[in-house]
Amino acid sequence: SYELTQPPSVSVSPGQTARITCSADALPKQYAYWYQQKPGQAPVLVIYKDSERPSGIPERFSGSSSGTTVTLTISGVQAEDEADYYCQSADSSGTYPVVFGGGTKLTVL
Amino acid sequence: EVQLVESGGGLVQPGGSLRLSCAASGFTFSSYAMSWVRQAPGKGLEWVSAISGSGGSTYYADSVKGRFTISRDNSKNTLYLQMNSLRAEDTAVYYCAKVMATPLEYYFDYWGQGTLVTVSS
Numbered sequence: 001s002y003e004l005t006q007p008p009s010v011s012v013s014p015g016q017t018a019r020i021t022c023s024a025d026a027l028p029k030q031y032a033y034w035y036q037q038k039p040g041q042a043p044v045l046v047i048y049k050d051s052e053r054p055s056g057i058p059e060r061f062s063g064s065s066s067g068t069t070v071t072l073t074i075s076g077v078q079a080e081d082e083a084d085y086y087c088q089s090a091d092s093s094g095t096y097p098v099v100f101g102g103g104t105k106l107t108v109l
Numbered sequence: 110e111v112q113l114v115e116s117g118g119g120l121v122q123p124g125g126s127l128r129l130s131c132a133a134s135g136f137t138f139s140s141y142a143m144s145w146v147r148q149a150p151g152k153g154l155e156w157v158s159a160i161s162g163s164g165g166s167t168y169y170a171d172s173v174k175g176r177f178t179i180s181r182d183n184s185k186n187t188l189y190l191q192m193n194s195l196r197a198e199d200t201a202v203y204y205c206a207k208v209m210a211t212p213l214e215y216y217f218d219y220w221g222q223g224t225l226v227t228v229s230s
Contacts, residue, residue, distance in 0.1 A: 033216040035154075042204055042220040043146075043154065049214060086154050090215035097168055097215055098144070098156035 004032075004087050004101035011107040018074040020104045022087030032070040033088045034063060036081075037103075043086065047072060074106070082108045111135040111219045113205045118224030125195050125228070131188040131205030131221055139163070139183040142208035144217065145190050147201035147226075155201075158190065159208060173199075195228045202226075 004024045012018040022032060031050050035043035045054055047063035050070055060075045074081055087101040117129040131143070144159040158179040159168045167179050178191040188205055202225050206217035 031214055031216075035217075037154075042222050043217075044220070045216065045218055048209075048216055048218070054218070084153075088154075088216060097159060098146075100146075100154040100156065103153040 002091060002099060004089060004099055006085075006087060006101040006104045008102070009105045009107065011109055012077050013109045014079060015076055018077050018081070018106055020072045020074075020085050020087075020106065021069055022071070022101050023069040024089065024099075030089045030091070032063070032065065034072045035086045035088065036083045037086065038083045046085075077106075077108055079108050082106055111207065113207065113219060113221035115203065115205050115221045115224040118203065118226045120227045120229065121195055122230050123196060123228055126191070126193045127195065127226060129190040129192065129203055129205075129224060129226070131190075133186045133188065133205075133207070136207070138181075138186040142210050143181060143188045144206045144208050145179065145188075146204045146206055146217070146220075147199075148204070148223075149198075149201040152201075157203070160188070192226070195226075197228050200226060200228045 004022050006022050034047040036046045037043040046057050046061050050065040051063040062073045064071050084103045084105050086103045112134045114132045121127050140162050142161050145157040147155050147157050157170050160179045164181045176194045180189045202223040204223045205221040207219040209216050209218045
């Protein structure tokens with residue numbers, strides 16, 4: 001299996017842009033996905049296939065990929081965006097289908 | 110509307126057993142793989158197990174292999190997780206999740222609210 005590495009925390013002021021990175025060797029071969037989790041709640045999918053946004057997710061959420069790093073960008077951050085964010089990918093080896101990053105706590109100052 | 114409702118969590122002693130259930134609605138249950146993901150208190154997400162739509166293929170994390178068994182009853186639209194030989198480190202909120210899987214994609218598009226399992230004497 002492999003690991004996905006995220007920064008433990010990111011802080012931004014309201015209205016600014018937050019960028020959360022996720023890196024791993026296998027990412028160029030597998031898509032990455034992003035989940036938002038607020039305290040006491042279940043995770044919610046906010047980005048799939050590196051950059052696609054599910055219906056109902058605000059346009060300020062976007063995703064991108066470059067080399068071995070994928071990035072979740074939240075433009076015009078709002079107080080309600082304060083949450084933990086997890087990246088996820090799949091291992092094509094078949095023995096460990098799913099891997100999550102360690103999570104990033106986004107703090108809105 | 111997709112709904113996933115977990116049940117069966119609770120307090121169990123080390124070495125004990127517990128069976129979790131996840132009742133699904135709002136989609137054709139048998140057409141989708143399903144998975145369990147857990148989260149220990151104050152920790153990140155950890156994938157636990159997955160099962161194909163037919164139930165014919167199952168997958169487990171190394172941390173639970175040989176102790177946990179995933180299954181499904183497509184006639185009841187219900188997913189299960191039988192947990193045996195429980196350890197303190199299995200203490201977590203267990204989430205049921207619907208899987209979107211293709212040869213190039215594997216992710217969770219819907220999650221239940223979770224059920225807490227506490228392993229303690």
